[in-house]
Amino acid sequence: MTAQDQRVRKLRRTSTAFVALVAAGAIGMSSAMAQTTIDRSKWSPDYVREIAGTLEVDTAKECAEVTPLDYEGKVTFWYVGPTEAEPDLHKQMDQEFWDAFKETYPNIELTVQNINYNQMLDKLRTASLGRAAPMLARMPILWGVEFAAKGFLQEMGPEDVGYTVDEFWPGAMKSVTWEGTTYGIPTNNETMALIWNSELFKEAGLDPESPPATWDQLVEYSNTIKQETGKSGYGLVARVNAGNTPFRFMPVMWAEGGGALDEAEDNPTYEDVYIGNAGSKKALQHAYDMYVRDKSVPVSALTNTQTENQDPFIAGQLAMVIAHPAEYATMLDRARKATGSDKEIAQKVVDNMRYGLIPEGDVRRSVVFGGSNIHMFKDDFVDGGEVDRQAALALVCFMTSPEWSTKLSWVISNPGNLRGFATKWNKERLDSIKFLDVATSMLPYGVPFPVIPESTEIMNIIVPGMLQNALTEKMTVDEALADADDKVKELRSGL
Amino acid sequence: MATAIGETRPTARRGPGLAGRIYKHRTDYLYILPALIVMFVVIGYPVYYVVELSFFKTPPSLAMSEKIFVGVDNYSRILQAKSFHEVTMNTVVWTVFSTLFAFILGFGAALALDRAFFLRGPLRGALLIPFVISAVAGSFVWRWMYNSDIGVIGAFLVELGITDRPLNFLDNTQTVLASLIVVNVWREFPFAMIMMLAGLQTVPDELHRAAKMDGASVIQRFFHVTMPHLKSVTLITVLLLTVNNLNSFIIPWIMTGGGPANASDIWITAIYQLAFGRVRFGIASAYSVILFLVMMVLGYYYVRIMTRGDERRAE
Structure with missing residues (x-):
């Protein structure tokens, strides 16, 4: 680390001490070591509303202390950005971000690539091997550790851009840490919630305002809805090689005391394989039932992703799904675009949409701690062979700031920087996005996927493969579990 | 015929050796040299690298420079794996039936379109549409049409009273491969149609007329006049379809991702999954080498058919 870097760090530590304390206080934490431990009992829809709008921030001023505003340089950046299918507001915020960055750092030349989620991982892997990676990449939470383990990433943490570790969720920080070293900064974090159509509940004789409290109950509700209305109860997703599958199935496994490894435990070692245990079996049995x-x-659950569930849901043919806070905005868009009699049906579904906590299991309530992190590649692996670290840090600071980590995740996620929850922009979000507070209140139950390089294979291939083996009856539930258990153990043995 | 002792065996006229033949055609080789150099760079090196990688283990936790030499372990693991046998069987079924039905359908269409009739032109153009449409777009459309809950095919069958509930096309291990083959045949038959139509147009009309005058029936004329002329084009079409089907990726990957429970996993999707889904470049390379060898055998026969008679003409 250079002397200048050290000076910047010291300055930033002093200047952010106050805001960090405010943030720590705002999220209901106190500790002599200034460690952020989220008070789950306080983190509720009411609490999230209470702190919103209590913090003023000046992003340009904060980032100027990391990289001077007149700095001349160049940054290359890849990310999974907004797609045509996403709400217009999300696209607008993304554009505003790039405009604001160019205005704040007019002499930093940007080369930005917005890459589709399904292509980005392969493209990054190939580019890294070919020494043509970008300087910076914002990756979904599951991917970074593989690049860190392979030695492609530079050491970089919140303190490098003037923030403190306490300003981010511990689970998110865990996802950017490999063998004790930090290789990235969380940009946004989200958890999903249970969404249901209260009209279908009513039609099936269920209390329209009370979602199933446990996974056992969800299985019963799903069956009742099917029996009473003929419509699908729960939007199971079991496609292989699709992130949607583990995001919806792992919470069931964790809730019932299972998992791939011991990732749901308080202090996971990632050494113990849980995929064959009784909790995992109960979860797989739920899906089978x-x-x-x-x-x-x-x-069509075996070929479906959540996208394929959206049509039957908006058509009133599916009662319950697990999805992001943005699902409401997506359904509103669909209802707006519907025509004729479909429009009436879609609007009725939107009016009857309800959000609630994901059900509990025998052991806990849990949800996948999702989101993205920003990482910096090493000189050896980037196109041109040199990273303009100062210019790159300017972009990282800007993107992970309370202001932009809030605005960039406006409808689709939540700010990675916890101070973002206390900004006026978060208050505006809460006032304008229905159910955001409910989805946000799932955050303390978030469990990150195992922070190991093999995580992608376990989550995207082995777990969905286990589901498909059981659901197609190619194997019994026990055989499917044993098969997955063998595969995870083989993978962890380094083969 | 035996040769008596003392008799002199007639010696075959020996042509120039390999070096002599190359020298004789040196100008021809110079013309194709640039193409050979480009091929060597963009094909030769990657092939070499894939073969080299196939002898290494590349766990996801290690950078490629730290790959571990394992000899032929990757090959023996693949050949012993139960999943390899399942995938190979899927690949054989996929390739054989896709090729067979695409050819039969394409040949049938070519025979029909070979005769002049009203609207033949527009019909010929319309039949080319599946071949022209992007395979990705076509796969998505078929995936929706097949959807086991809200697919239009299932709804149509229920509406007609043929089935009580929508059929499960893609979410059933018994029906998924057949359903994908239908899509593949839909996409490929126009290719066979074009090839066979081109072949049909080379059959001399005089021969047909002569055979007809000799009293040959339509079926006799088809088997004794038309078919002999189509032998080469048939072989080439079938070979190209076979190679193309062995290399198929888009339709199975987009429609099912190889599922459910690997029931539609074929060699190419398995290789892609191993390399990019599981980051096992070593074992994926070994898989690719096996596929490469199979393709080389097919390629050898393809080139032999294509160049039959060229050697003599070149002398």
């Missing part, structure tokens, strides 16, 4: 025994979920 709904798909094979009760036939209460869509038959």
Whole structure:
């Protein structure tokens, strides 16, 4: 680290001490070591509303202390940005971010690539191997550790851009840490919630305002809805090689005491394999019961992602799904675009949409701690062979600031920087986005996927493969679990 | 015929050796030299690298420079794996039936379109549409049409009273491969149609007329006049379809990702999954080498058919 870097760090530590304390206080924490430990009992929809709008920030001023505003340089950046299918507001915020950065740092030349989620990982892997990676990449939370383990990433943490570790969720920080070293900074974090159509609940004789409290109950509700209305109860997703599958199935495994490894435990070692245990079996049995025994979920679950569940949901043919806070905005968009009699049906579904906590299991309530992190590649692996670290840090600071980590995740996620929750922009979000507070209140139950390089294979291939083996009855539930258990153990043995 | 002792065996006229033949055609080789150099760079090196990688283990936790030499372990692991046998069987079924039905359908269409009739032109153009449409777009459309819950095919069958509930096309291990083959045949038959139509147009009309005058029936004329002329084009079409089907990726990957439970996983999707889904470049390379060898055998026969008679003409 250069002397200048050290001076910057010292300056930033002093200047952010106050705001960090404010943030720590705002999120209901106190500790002599200034460690952020989220008070789960306080983090509720009411609490999230209470702190919103209590903090003023000046992003340009904060980032100027990391990289002078007149700095001349160049940054290359890849990210999974907004797609055409996403709400217009998200696209607008993304454009505003780039405009604001160019205005704040007019002499930093940007080369930005917005890459589709399904292509970005392969493209980054290939580019890194070919020494043509970008200087910076914002990656979904699951991906970074593989690049860190392979030695592609530079050491970089919140303190490098003037923030403190306390300003980020501990689970998010865990996802950017490999063998004790920090290789990135969280940009946004989100958890999903249970969404249901209260009208279908009513039609099935269920309390329209009370979602299932446990996974056992969800299986029963799903069956009741199918029996009483003929419509699908729960939007099971079991496609292989699609992130949607583990995001919806792992919470069930964790809730019932299972998991891939011990990732849901308070202090995971990632050494113990849980995929064959009783908790995992119970979770797989739930899926089997709904798909094979009760036939209460869509038959197309094996080829579906959540996108394919959106049509039956908006058509009133599917009662419950697990999805992001943005699902409401997506449904509103769909209802707006619908025509004729479809429009009436879609609007009725939107009016009857309800958000609630994801059900509990025998052991806990849990949800995947999702989001993205920003990482910096090493000189050896980037196009041109040199990273303009100062210019790159300017972009990292800007993107992970309370202001922009809030605005960039406006409808789709939550600020990675916890101070973002206390800004006026978060208050505006809460006032304008229905159910955001409910989805946000799932954050303390968030469990990150195992922070190991093999995580992608376990989550995207082995877990969905286990589901498909059981649901197609190619294997029994026990055989599917044993098969997955063998695969995870083999993978962890380094083969 | 035996040769008596003392008799002199007639010696075959020996042509120039390999070096002599190359020298004789040195100008021809110079013309193709630039193409050979480009091929060597963009094909030769990657092939070499894939073969080299196939002898290494590349766990996801290690950078490629730290790959571990394992000899032929990757090959023996693949050949012993139960999943390899399942995937190979899927690949054989996929390739054989896709090729067979695409050819039969394409040949049938070519025979029909070979005769002049009203609207033949527009119909010929319309039949080319599946071949012209992007395979990605076509796959998504078929995926929606097949959807086991809200697919239009299932709804149509229920509406007609043929089935009580929508059929499960893609989410059933028994039906998924057949459903994908239908899509593949839909996409490929126009290719066979074009090839066979071109072949049909080379059959001399005089021969047909002569055979007809000799009293040959339509079927006799087809088997004894038309088919002999189509032998080469048929072989080439079938070979190209086979190679193309062995290399198919888009349709199975987009429609099912190889699922459910690997029931539609074929060699190419398995290789892609191993390399990019599981980051096992070593074992994926070994898989690719096996596929490469199979393709080389097919390629050898393809080149032999294509160049039959060229050697003599070149002398």
